[in-house]
Each structure stands twice: as C-alpha cells, then as structure tokens.
Amino acid sequence: MTEVPTTGPVPIGVPAVEVRGVDKTFSSKNGTVTALEGIDLAVAPGEFVSLIGPSGCGKSTLLRLIADLEAPSTGSVTVFGKTARQARIDQEYGIAFQQAGLLPWRTVRANIELPLELHGASRAERTARATELLELVGLSDFGGSYPDQLSGGMQQRVAIARALAERPRLLLMDEPFGALDEMTRERMQTELVRICGETGAAVVFVTHSIPEAVFLSNRVVVMSPRPGRIREVLAVDLGRAADRRDDLREDEHFFANVSAVRELLHGDQGARPAVRGVENR
Amino acid sequence: MPSLDGLVSAAGLVGSRLRTRTPSAFRWRRATLGALGLLLLAVVWELYKALGPEDGVVVGGLTVLPRTTDLAMPHVWDVLARLGQPVNSTQDTLVWQAVLGAAVFSLGVAGVGWLVGVVVGLALALLMQRFRTAESAVLPWVILSQTVPLIAIAPLVRRWGSQIEIGAFQWENWMSVAVIASYLAFFPVAVGALRGLGSPDAIHTDLFRSYAVGWWTTLWRLRLPASVPYLLPALRLAAANAVIGAVVAEVSIGLRGGIGRMIIEYAQSGSGDPAKTWAPILGAVLLGLLAAGVVALLGLLLGRFRRGEVSA
Ligand SMILES: Nc1ncnc2c1ncn2[C@@H]1O[C@H](COP(=O)(O)OP(=O)(O)O)[C@@H](O)[C@H]1O
Ligand SMILES: [Mg+2]
Numbered sequence: 001m002t003e004v005p006t007t008g009p010v011p012i013g014v015p016a017v018e019v020r021g022v023d024k025t026f027s028s029k030n031g032t033v034t035a036l037e038g039i040d041l042a043v044a045p046g047e048f049v050s051l052i053g054p055s056g057c058g059k060s061t062l063l064r065l066i067a068d069l070e071a072p073s074t075g076s077v078t079v080f081g082k083t084a085r086q087a088r089i090d091q092e093y094g095i096a097f098q099q100a101g102l103l104p105w106r107t108v109r110a111n112i113e114l115p116l117e118l119h120g121a122s123r124a125e126r127t128a129r130a131t132e133l134l135e136l137v138g139l140s141d142f143g144g145s146y147p148d149q150l151s152g153g154m155q156q157r158v159a160i161a162r163a164l165a166e167r168p169r170l171l172l173m174d175e176p177f178g179a180l181d182e183m184t185r186e187r188m189q190t191e192l193v194r195i196c197g198e199t200g201a202a203v204v205f206v207t208h209s210i211p212e213a214v215f216l217s218n219r220v221v222v223m224s225p226r227p228g229r230i231r232e233v234l235a236v237d238l239g240r241a242a243d244r245r246d247d248l249r250e251d252e253h254f255f256a257n258v259s260a261v262r263e264l265l266h267g268d269q270g271a272r273p274a275v276r277g278v279e280n281r
Numbered sequence: 282m283p284s285l286d287g288l289v290s291a292a293g294l295v296g297s298r299l300r301t302r303t304p305s306a307f308r309w310r311r312a313t314l315g316a317l318g319l320l321l322l323a324v325v326w327e328l329y330k331a332l333g334p335e336d337g338v339v340v341g342g343l344t345v346l347p348r349t350t351d352l353a354m355p356h357v358w359d360v361l362a363r364l365g366q367p368v369n370s371t372q373d374t375l376v377w378q379a380v381l382g383a384a385v386f387s388l389g390v391a392g393v394g395w396l397v398g399v400v401v402g403l404a405l406a407l408l409m410q411r412f413r414t415a416e417s418a419v420l421p422w423v424i425l426s427q428t429v430p431l432i433a434i435a436p437l438v439r440r441w442g443s444q445i446e447i448g449a450f451q452w453e454n455w456m457s458v459a460v461i462a463s464y465l466a467f468f469p470v471a472v473g474a475l476r477g478l479g480s481p482d483a484i485h486t487d488l489f490r491s492y493a494v495g496w497w498t499t500l501w502r503l504r505l506p507a508s509v510p511y512l513l514p515a516l517r518l519a520a521a522n523a524v525i526g527a528v529v530a531e532v533s534i535g536l537r538g539g540i541g542r543m544i545i546e547y548a549q550s551g552s553g554d555p556a557k558t559w560a561p562i563l564g565a566v567l568l569g570l571l572a573a574g575v576v577a578l579l580g581l582l583l584g585r586f587r588r589g590e591v592s593a
Contacts, residue, residue, distance in 0.1 A: 069491065105509075105588055148588050
C-alpha cells in the first residue's frame with residue numbers, strides 16, 4: 001500500500017485543492033468535538049479523489065472546509081492557489097449534496113440557470129448553457145418540469161448540472177448518489193465519469209461505497225474516525241478515469257482495488273469485520 | 282419566552298406546507314360544499330324557529346338558546362325581502378344598496394389596515410431574521426401587543442391621531458380605524474413570515490453561501506419564495522383580523538359610513554323592524570368572504586411557490 005500516489009496525475013503546478021495541517025473542532029454546549037485532525041491532502045487539476053470512511057469520520061466536514069462553508073480551526077485550505085474564501089467568491093467550485101436541494105418553485109431549467117442568474121449572466125447565455133447541460137445529463141425533455149415531477153435520480157442529475165453550470169474547475173460532491181437505488185447509482189456513476197472526462201474538472205467526492213470510490217477515482221482517501229484522520233491514500237490503477245466503462249465493474253483489477261480499499265478501511269481490526277456505516281457491496 | 286412553533290400553531294398557521302395544490306375539480310366541490318353549508322344554516326334557523334319554544338331555552342335562569350319570536354329571529358325570507366326594500370320611509374336607497382355601500386367602505390378601511398399590517402409584520406420579521414438579537418428583543422413585544430384589548434387602544438389611537446398635524450395633512454377618523462385594523466393584522470404576518478423566512482433547508486442556505494451572494498439576494502431568491510406557504514395562511518388570518526378590527530373600531534371610534542356603525546344604528550331602530558337588524562350582519566359576513574377571496578386570489582397567483590419538493 002502506498003501513501004504517495006504512484007499512478008494517476010501527479011500534481012503539477014498549482015494544485016486544485018491543497019489542505020495543509022488542518023484540524024477542525026466543533027464546540028457546543030456539551031463540550032468540543034474534534035472532527036478532523038492533522039489533515040494533509042492535495043488534489044491535482046483534473047484529478048478525481050474520493051473520501052471514504054465510516055460515518056462521523058469527518059468526510060463532509062473536510063468537503064465543507066474546501067467549500068469554505070466552515071473554517072478550519074488550524075491549518076490552511078487553498079483552492080487553485082487562493083484561500084478557500086477567495087475561491088468561493090470567485091466561484092471556483094461547483095457543489096452537490098446528498099439531497100438534490102433543488103428549489104421547488106423553479107423549473108428544472110430555471111434551477112440549472114440559478115447560479116448563472118445570480119451572477120448576472122445574460123438571458124441568452126443562460127438559455128444556451130442550460131440547454132447544453134440538460135443534454136449532458138440526459139434531461140432535454142424535462143427542462144420545463146418542476147422538481148416534484150422528477151424521480152430522485154433525475155433530481156440528482158439536475159443538481160449535478162447546476163453544479164457544472166459555471167464550468168468550475170473543481171467539483172465538490174457529498175454522497176451525491178447516497179439516496180439512490182443501486183441500479184440508478186451505477187448508471188449515474190458511469191455518467192459522472194463521462195461528464196468529468198468531458199469537462200476536465202477536478203472532483204472531491206465523498207462516498208460510503210467502496211466500489212463507487214474505486215470505479216470513479218484516481219485516488220481513494222481512506223479516513224478513520226474519532227478524531228477524523230487520513231489513514232491512507234490509495235492510487236487506483238485502472239487507467240484514466242475518463243476511459244472507464246461499465247464492464248470495468250466485472251474486471252479483476254477492479255475487484256483487486258476494491259479489496260485493497262476494504263483492507264485499508266478495516267485497518268487494525270484485520271480484514272474480517274465490516275466497519276459500521278460502510279457498504280461493502 | 283414561548284417558542285415560535287407554539288406561537289405558529291396558536292396562530293393557526295400550521296400544516297399549510299404539506300397541503301397539496303387543489304385541482305380545480307376539488308375547488309369546485311369545496312365551493313359547492315360551502316354553498317350547501319349556507320343553505321343548511323338557513324334550514325337549521327327555520328327549523329329551530331318553527332320547533333323551538335317561544336321564550337327560548339332557559340336553563341337555571343340563563344337563556345342558552347334564543348327566543349323564536351319574529352322579533353328575535355325573523356324568517357330568513359323576511360330578511361332577504363327586507364334587503365330589497367327602502368332603508369326607511371324618507372329614503373329611496375334600498376337596504377341592500379346601503380349595506381353594500383357600507384361593506385365597501387369598511388372593506389376599504391380594512392384593506393388599508395391590512396396593507397399597513399402586512400408591511401409592518403414583514404418588516405418586523407425581516408428585522409428578526411436578519412439580526413438574531415432583534416428576535417429576542419422584538420418577539421416578546423410583538424406577543425405582548427396582542428394582549429392589549431382593542432377597547433383600550435381605540436381611544437388612545439384616536440387621541441394621538443388628533444394631535445398629528447403636518448402641513449395640510451389632517452388626521453381623520455378612518456385612519457384611526459385603519460391603524461387599529463393593522464394592529465390586529467400585523468401579528469400573524471410577523472409570526473408567519475419569521476417562520477417562513479427561516480424555513481429553507483440548510484442545504485439551500487449552504488448553496489447560496491457557495492454562490493457568494495449577499496443577504497438581500499438570498500432573501501429575494503430563497504427566503505421569500507420559501508416563505509410563501511407560511512405567508513399565505515398568515516395573510517388570510519391577517520385579513521380576517523383586519524376586518525374584525527375595522528368593524529369593531531368603527532364602533533369604538535365612532536366612524537360613520539361603515540358596517541360597524543350600521544350594525545349599531547339598525548339595531549337601535551330595530552325593535553319595530555327586526556329583519557333590518559340582520560341586514561348589516563349579512564354585510565359583515567360578505568365582508569369577511571370578500572377579504573378571504575382576495576387572499577385566495579393571491580394564493581392562486583403564487584401557486585408555483587407552493588409546490589412541495591418531493592424528497593429523492
Ligand atoms: N456543525 C457541527 N457542529 C458540531 N459538530 C459537528 C458539526 N458538523 C459535524 N460535526 C461532528 O463532526 C464529526 C464529523 O462529521 P461529518 O463530517 O458530518 O462526518 P461524515 O460526513 O464523515 O459522516 C461528527 O462527530 C459530527 O458530529
Ligand atoms: Mg457526511
């Protein structure tokens with residue numbers, strides 16, 4: 001097992017994300033919780049990195065630090081060489097969560113246009129971009145529908161289209177497929193691989209699912225709980241992420257990588273018992 | 282301090298969010314049921330009048346059901362017929378015309394009061410949403426304000442108003458009535474709007490933060506649209522409050538021309554003309570229906586903001 005990536009894109013020049021010496025503690029009435037401790041991580045431009053670990057190990061918190069939705073207690077987070085705050089202001093990233101979080105009073109098209117509209121894009125520009133994105137996520141016929149008329153998988157695709165609307169160089173995703181059934185989920189994964197290939201964006205992807213992490217990623221970051229730490233970083237040797245197809249799921253290399261992540265996850269307890277909160281499918 | 286949730290349910294503002302949009306067939310059925318309800322009321326009235334004891338039902342010296350004499354309970358058709366006759370022997374104006382005129386007048390005053398109440402209520406809610414400290418400083422006063430009885434504030438408002446004189450501007454009695462109507466109307470709006478403005482999910486506020494837009498944009502694009510399902514019942518309640526406030530305040534302030542005064546005037550002349558007494562009361566009912574209708578229309582216009590998001 002390697003801690004330093006041996007394959008996949010090696011960071012050249014300015015990394016898309018650089019997290020250095022970050023701790024994050026939350027203080028509440030019943031004392032303080034150390035959510036993250038000693039986190040160091042760099043994500044190269046165009047690289048797909050998954051964060052995996054049992055629930056409560058701080059995956060979402062790490063993602064929110066990168067998104068500047070939380071501030072680190074110590075350490076620094078930079079995105080494309082800027083502070084996280086500046087990167088947020090400059091709209092360097094698009095974000096998607098486990099729930100689609102579409103605005104129910106807006107049509108699918110208007111939801112996708114939302115960030116463009118908020119940042120003053122012209123109507124023509126918005127319409128063109130939304131049409132493009134609707135096609136990209138395969139929802140061209142649903143532009144005029146309202147979110148409540150769409151299935152969960154379709155809503156999630158709209159949320160991804162919305163995250164891509166301003167062509168960000170970085171995509172942050174927090175268990176975006178977590179609420180979907182297995183079949184929809186695999187289809188969405190394949191689509192995401194294709195979309196990332198087309199857009200060339202770097203992705204930080206939080207997931208519970210080992211096969212999902214392996215299928216999508218150049219590197220898988222395995223985290224351990226209490227306090228949240230990076231246990232290991234595994235480079236996935238399955239070739240360029242953009243070239244991955246569905247049949248890869250049957251490939252023995254794929255299974256080898258899945259086993260490798262599983263062993264890392266189960267770490268000190270040995271490979272047998274399942275870690276709570278992590279799917280082994 | 283009482284919790285906001287408790288207040289909201291006390292103000293009757295709960296559950297609207299879960300209500301689905303009403304298809305038009307369902308709306309028609311509701312209208313028909315409403316008409317049937319009115320008819321049923323008339324039938325019950327006449328049945329009681331026909332079968333009930335002449336002196337009413339008295340339990341231990343207490344009249345629990347009214348007398349059934351023509352003086353206390355005129356026939357429904359007599360009341361309706363009276364609407365089509367002149368107000369009195371010296372006037373050509375028919376009763377229904379006078380009642381309608383008074384209802385329109387009161388509706389106008391109540392409407393002004395409603396508007397002022399909505400603006401004040403929204404402003405207070407925005408203030409409380411923007412500054413957390415404002416919520417703890419203002420909300421108790423908002424609640425306390427509603428415990429002061431109308432009868433107590435009416436003379437005060439009138440007296441303060443009469444001292445206002447800015448250039449050519451003269452405070453008039455109808456303004457006092459509108460102020461009192463607004464005093465009753467602002468409360469449900471303030472509470473409902475505060476709840477509604479705070480209703481967006483964390484995921485939505487996070488999203489807007491990631492877009493790096495300011496408080497005003499977030500308000501306009503997220504918080505206000507999200508608060509519509511909370512605002513509509515609040516506006517309906519405010520309309521009912523404004524109508525009641527206006528009618529009662531007309532009496533306490535002594536404003537002529539509206540339904541409130543008409544109820545008193547007709548009641549005084551009523552001993553010989555019981556059917557006439559009921560005419561302005563019908564007018565007051567009409568007033569309430571009109572006010573509710575205006576808000577319902579508003580709800581139709583804002584229909585798309587009432588869609589509930591289906592969870593994934
Ligand atoms: N806003 C917060 N306030 C207090 N504690 C928090 C907050 N957000 C997260 N935590 C705590 O930090 C830890 C990590 O949470 P999270 O990042 O959501 O984990 P994960 O996404 O891996 O399941 C948990 O113990 C959680 O209770
Ligand atoms: Mg999480």
